[in-house]
Amino acid sequence: MKLVIVESPSKAKTIEKYLGGDFTVRASVGHIRDLPKSNKDAVDVEAGFVPRYQIVKEKQKVIDELHREAEKADEVILATDPDREGEAIAWHLSETIGLKSPKRIVFNEITESAVQHALQNPRAIDDELVKAQEARRVLDRLFGYDLSGLIWKKVRYGLSAGRVQSPALRILMEREREIRAFVPEKFWVLSADVKTKKGEQFTVICAEEPKTAEEAERVLKAAEGGKWSVIDVEESEASRTPRAPFTTSTLQQAASTRLGYSPSRTMRIAQKLYEAGFITYMRTDSPNLAKEAQAALIATARKEFGEQYVAPRVFKTKSKSAQEAHEAVRPTNPGKRSAGANDEQKKLYELIRARALASQMADAKMLRTKIIANVEGSPIPDFAANGSRVIFDGWLAADPAARGEDVELPKVAAKDPLTLMAAHSEEKETQPPARYSEAGLVKELEKRGIGRPSTYASIIKTLEDRGYVEKQGRTLIPTHTGDVVSSFLEDHFKEYISDTFTAEMEDELDQIAEGKREYEKTLRDFYAPFTKAVKSKNKIEKLTNMGDAPPEFPCPICKGPMVYKLSRTGRFMSCARFPECLGARKEDGSEIAPPKEIGENCPQCKDGKLIEREGRFGRFIACSNYPKCKFVKQDPAEAERAKTGVPCPVCKKGEMVERRGRFGPFFSCSNYPECRNAIKARPTGKICEMCGSLMMAGTKTIPERCSNKTCPMHNPHKLTK
Numbered sequence: 001m002k003l004v005i006v007e008s009p010s011k012a013k014t015i016e017k018y019l020g021g022d023f024t025v026r027a028s029v030g031h032i033r034d035l036p037k038s039n040k041d042a043v044d045v046e047a048g049f050v051p052r053y054q055i056v057k058e059k060q061k062v063i064d065e066l067h068r069e070a071e072k073a074d075e076v077i078l079a080t081d082p083d084r085e086g087e088a089i090a091w092h093l094s095e096t097i098g099l100k101s102p103k104r105i106v107f108n109e110i111t112e113s114a115v116q117h118a119l120q121n122p123r124a125i126d127d128e129l130v131k132a133q134e135a136r137r138v139l140d141r142l143f144g145y146d147l148s149g150l151i152w153k154k155v156r157y158g159l160s161a162g163r164v165q166s167p168a169l170r171i172l173m174e175r176e177r178e179i180r181a182f183v184p185e186k187f188w189v190l191s192a193d194v195k196t197k198k199g200e201q202f203t204v205i206c207a208e209e210p211k212t213a214e215e216a217e218r219v220l221k222a223a224e225g226g227k228w229s230v231i232d233v234e235e236s237e238a239s240r241t242p243r244a245p246f247t248t249s250t251l252q253q254a255a256s257t258r259l260g261y262s263p264s265r266t267m268r269i270a271q272k273l274y275e276a277g278f279i280t281y282m283r284t285d286s287p288n289l290a291k292e293a294q295a296a297l298i299a300t301a302r303k304e305f306g307e308q309y310v311a312p313r314v315f316k317t318k319s320k321s322a323q324e325a326h327e328a329v330r331p332t333n334p335g336k337r338s339a340g341a342n343d344e345q346k347k348l349y350e351l352i353r354a355r356a357l358a359s360q361m362a363d364a365k366m367l368r369t370k371i372i373a374n375v376e377g378s379p380i381p382d383f384a385a386n387g388s389r390v391i392f393d394g395w396l397a398a399d400p401a402a403r404g405e406d407v408e409l410p411k412v413a414a415k416d417p418l419t420l421m422a423a424h425s426e427e428k429e430t431q432p433p434a435r436y437s438e439a440g441l442v443k444e445l446e447k448r449g450i451g452r453p454s455t456y457a458s459i460i461k462t463l464e465d466r467g468y469v470e471k472q473g474r475t476l477i478p479t480h481t482g483d484v485v486s487s488f489l490e491d492h493f494k495e496y497i498s499d500t501f502t503a504e505m506e507d508e509l510d511q512i513a514e515g516k517r518e519y520e521k522t523l524r525d526f527y528a529p530f531t532k533a534v535k536s537k538n539k540i541e542k543l544t545n546m547g548d549a550p551p552e553f554p555c556p557i558c559k560g561p562m563v564y565k566l567s568r569t570g571r572f573m574s575c576a577r578f579p580e581c582l583g584a585r586k587e588d589g590s591e592i593a594p595p596k597e598i599g600e601n602c603p604q605c606k607d608g609k610l611i612e613r614e615g616r617f618g619r620f621i622a623c624s625n626y627p628k629c630k631f632v633k634q635d636p637a638e639a640e641r642a643k644t645g646v647p648c649p650v651c652k653k654g655e656m657v658e659r660r661g662r663f664g665p666f667f668s669c670s671n672y673p674e675c676r677n678a679i680k681a682r683p684t685g686k687i688c689e690m691c692g693s694l695m696m697a698g699t700k701t702i703p704e705r706c707s708n709k710t711c712p713m714h715n716p717h718k719l720t721k
């Protein structure tokens with residue numbers, strides 16, 4: 001028996017279809033080991049930046065099972081995804097299960113021929129790829145840990161910084177400051193509705209936009225009073241060339257503009273399509289097509305549209321080292337017009353297919369027409385109308401959504417008289433630069449060499465989760481918290497969050513992957529000056545306020561001036577005399593009830609006073625030394641109600657109790673903070689048969705599910721066997 005291990009159950013299912021009876025396919029269900037959470041001991045710096053991995057708790061059962069299967073097997077084949085992360089998972093599996101010389105196979109698409117071909121060409125685990133991935137994890141951990149620690153001390157507890165997250169936030173903030181500094185200017189758009197002799201109407205627009213009301217008035221008067229005629233007609237042929245097949249970045253951009261999907265949603269859907277065998281691997285920065293894939297696309301274009309539509313093209317990679325995967329995102333079988341288990345998958349598949357097919361098709365040919373008109377004697381700038389018509393659709397036949405509307409203009413010749421129907425003058429203002437959309441930020445990150453295909457979506461998600469940006473529609477708007485954090489980092493760590501530093505670091509990681517750079521030296525070269533820079537900022541002043549509040553909001557208690565401060569949920573106004581005066585207002589000016597001392601000392605830290613505070617879920621009693629002391633007084637009746645009677649299976653000491661969090665109620669171990677076991681819904685008291693986690697209440701259609709999100713029993717309705 002041969003054991004094949006992949007990371008996801010659905011990928012396992014697809015592969016199983018292609019392999020004979022002497023193969024067993026198992027899934028590790030994601031990562032099995034990781035660095036310990038928020039613990040500096042995660043990395044042994046002195047020993048040469050050695051990460052101290054620990055097994056993900058819920059995975060012990062999966063690991064034991066894989067171990068048993070591996071013992072029985074004649075051969076173990078690791079078939080995780082074909083990039084660095086996949087290579088790292090393969091290595092972790094090999095280390096944890098204790099495999100002796102496992103075979104590593106990679107395929108860019110989960111199709112029968114690709115899997116068979118990979119099986120015939122196994123290799124060993126690529127240590128350099130693994131090292132590069134490890135370096136990224138360690139680098140991110142050290143960077144985030146040290147810098148976040150400083151921000152906690154100097155700005156506010158609980159904030160964070162990240163090696164790639166912070167440069168992305170800076171890019172958003174730089175644009176935000178441009179918008180704030182923008183001074184709009186007035187201008188006027190002048191247009192004239194005219195009619196030909198035959199009575200065909202069209203609109204011409206003034207080629208110049210006057211900047212003063214007087215000039216606009218002069219042009220309008222002349223336009224209304226003069227005799228109009230055609231000055232010239234220009235006709236030209238233009239072609240539109242198809243774009244390259246998708247990379248991760250262009251896929252995320254197109255799915256955002258065409259389908260309104262966020263980058264993380266696009267990646268989730270693409271992964272489903274990939275695991276089902278419909279598209280190639282979705283994390284790639286290469287627009288290349290494999291020879292056979294190109295031939296298949298050309299054959300499909302020929303069959304569907306005819307010979308004159310076919311135009312083979314080769315697209316070159318722009319990035320310096322596109323080794324994350326070697327091919328563009330494309331359909332595995334272009335003859336298949338539709339694929340996917342649901343509507344969103346089908347839409348994304350069709351977009352991917354259209355783009356790949358179009359890339360091997362002929363240019364579209366357009367006829368552009370420009371009619372220039374003016375009044376007799378041309379006392380004002382020319383007016384013009386632009387028309388455009390597709391004369392050969394070419395690749396647009398495969399991607400009609402890219403076509404756009406034809407604008408037809410009447411047939412006229414120079415000197416033809418025109419009758420003015422009406423002239424218009426519209427006052428406008430220049431607009432500040434637009435904020436980035438999610439797709440726009442992905443494009444910008446790629447352009448600046450920040451992040452990689454595997455990280456674009458998670459960068460944006462992290463910024464949102466941290467409360468540094470808010471999404472309005474598809475637009476990303478930095479919050480006050482984001483502003484404060486970015487400004488702090490820009491003031492004190494300009495170099496470390498610069499484009500050059502971040503891009504060079506990515507390049508160095510690429511060089512480790514290629515075996516051209518050493519792991520330990522790379523990390524040492526970064527870490528020594530970095531820790532020094534962080535230490536040198538230890539004595540800077542704590543950021544106590546964020547500027548004066550508007551004078552129309554005086555302190556509700558002492559009527560004195562107020563200043564802006566940062567709380568856990570954003571900006572608020574605080575009396576400038578704090579802590580002597582506790583007056584506070586929300587951002588909108590409404591009063592915040594001051595915390596009340598209840599006249600008891602904190603039983604935990606002894607020197608704090610217990611105070612009653614207004615929280616998101618009503619009033620509660622906590623220690624005045626928060627966040628240093630996290631003591632919260634439990635109301636005995638409330639504590640009784642919170643009990644579930646279900647013992648915690650992780651520490652086997654505590655009991656699961658109901659708690660209230662930022663996102664509503666959840667259930668966690670009474671033994672917190674020693675035990676951090678927490679689940680989203682009420683535990684049913686049963687234990688999951690597959691992974692050993694608690695089962696919890698589900699929805700109407702799924703009455704009970706596993707609380708472990710990575711366990712197949714979390715979505716029992718999707719299990720077929």
Ligand SMILES: [Zn+2]
Pocket residue numbers: 555556557558559560575576577581582583
């Ligand atoms: Zn006051």
Ligand SMILES: [Zn+2]
Pocket residue numbers: 602603604605606607608623624625629630631
């Ligand atoms: Zn206390």
Ligand SMILES: [Zn+2]
Pocket residue numbers: 648649650651652653654655669670671675676677
């Ligand atoms: Zn516990």
Ligand SMILES: [Zn+2]
Pocket residue numbers: 688689690691692693706707708711712713714
């Ligand atoms: Zn489970």
